[in-house]
Amino acid sequence: MPHPYVLLSAAVSLDGRLDDTGPERLLLSGPADFDRVDEVRADSDAILVGAGTLRADNPRLLVNSAERRAARVAAGRPAYPLKVTVSGTGDLDPTANFWSTGGEKVVYTTDDGAVTAVEALRGLGVDVVSVGAGLDWRAVLTHLHDVRGVRRLMVEGGGRVHTQLLQQGLADELQLALAPLVVGQPHAPKLFGDGPYPGGPRSRLRLVETRPVGDVVLMRYVPTAPGTGPVPSAADHRWLALACELAAECPPSRTAFSVGAVVVAADGTELARGYSRESDPVAHAEEAALAKIAPDDPRLPDATVYSSLEPCAHRASRPAPCARLILDAGVRRVVTAWREPDTFVAAADGNGLLTAEGADVVVLPDHESAAKAPNRHLDRHQNRG
Numbered sequence: 001m002p003h004p005y006v007l008l009s010a011a012v013s014l015d016g017r018l019d020d021t022g023p024e025r026l027l028l029s030g031p032a033d034f035d036r037v038d039e040v041r042a043d044s045d046a047i048l049v050g051a052g053t054l055r056a057d058n059p060r061l062l063v064n065s066a067e068r069r070a071a072r073v074a075a076g077r078p079a080y081p082l083k084v085t086v087s088g089t090g091d092l093d094p095t096a097n098f099w100s101t102g103g104e105k106v107v108y109t110t111d112d113g114a115v116t117a118v119e120a121l122r123g124l125g126v127d128v129v130s131v132g133a134g135l136d137w138r139a140v141l142t143h144l145h146d147v148r149g150v151r152r153l154m155v156e157g158g159g160r161v162h163t164q165l166l167q168q169g170l171a172d173e174l175q176l177a178l179a180p181l182v183v184g185q186p187h188a189p190k191l192f193g194d195g196p197y198p199g200g201p202r203s204r205l206r207l208v209e210t211r212p213v214g215d216v217v218l219m220r221y222v223p224t225a226p227g228t229g230p231v232p233s234a235a236d237h238r239w240l241a242l243a244c245e246l247a248a249e250c251p252p253s254r255t256a257f258s259v260g261a262v263v264v265a266a267d268g269t270e271l272a273r274g275y276s277r278e279s280d281p282v283a284h285a286e287e288a289a290l291a292k293i294a295p296d297d298p299r300l301p302d303a304t305v306y307s308s309l310e311p312c313a314h315r316a317s318r319p320a321p322c323a324r325l326i327l328d329a330g331v332r333r334v335v336t337a338w339r340e341p342d343t344f345v346a347a348a349d350g351n352g353l354l355t356a357e358g359a360d361v362v363v364l365p366d367h368e369s370a371a372k373a374p375n376r377h378l379d380r381h382q383n384r385g
Helices: 030-043 051-057 064-075 111-120 139-144 159-167 236-247 285-290 322-328 350-358 367-377
Strands: 007-012 044-052 082-086 103-109 127-130 154-155 173-178 206-213 214-223 260-264 270-275 304-309 333-336 362-363
Touching: 007 030, 007 159, 030 127, 030 206, 030 214, 030 270, 044 051, 051 064, 051 082, 103 111, 111 127, 154 159, 236 260, 236 270, 236 285, 236 304, 236 333, 236 367, 260 285, 270 285, 285 304, 285 322, 304 367, 322 350, 333 350, 333 367, 350 362
Parallel strands: 007 154, 007 173, 044 082, 044 154, 082 103, 103 127, 304 333, 333 362
Antiparallel strands: 173 214, 206 214, 260 270, 260 304
């Protein structure tokens, strides 16, 4: 299901701590970074914090700049982003700053927690939404996207929330402000908890920006590790978007689709990329990418192939279609944007061939328009070749 773009935002000490153990909140950032955070809030549709952060910090989570609020209103948006909290128990303090400031608020909780939250927040105009017997982050994000219209979600903590979203492959970006101090307290809260993360301990996030902001350093990272099985991750969307961009590099043809493909190892390492007609006039994207990888590469069985178009199941120009090439390479996970239309082959079903032999196929239709864009010149009466 479609989700908002999930941005994790945090400030940490040099030893990775969110706070110290004292009774007062440790201010890790300075005025320049607080203003940067205010700008990020103003660009967001919603701001989310966990119930633990509400209890510990009593935040207001406002857009403080009057100019930024005015710009939101001029653009047809509410002055303040939607404020969101998540609580498994629904045990929430109705006197907290969170409820009395800003615009609309929503609580996501469990069936049991909803009873407690509704009673605690009665009369405050807060929307309480249950996502079932237990907290389900995918259900939370789906509801925010589909019902509340949230396209960009800023998550400001705490560490448990950040940990869960990153571990479940639901974080699209991490914005980390590194403060020039060391807390040095073993029991001080840290940004991320222990446990398995996508791609394992060797998986590396990609650094996309670094710059000084006052006396802190802002670092922006994006996850790279693919999802597992039929469950998509935020990184799956990023890699599939790259495959769709590669499709635009194809030499134009009236008799074949323009397709892009990327092969990515489980730890997020790009193994190869390719596009249709890259190496010769009849080469397909998946074929071009796989040809660049040694057949005995031990990373292939756990790799994911990203293809802007469903891998072909029938082909006249080569002995084996792309779905077969993928299976023969040992790959058992494919992410694609667009089911192959009947333009050249009737009832094409590469995804069916893949799933019949045990591969997981994930279709992300929100990338379909990008996959179709380089192929709009084709009509329904040509042969793929």
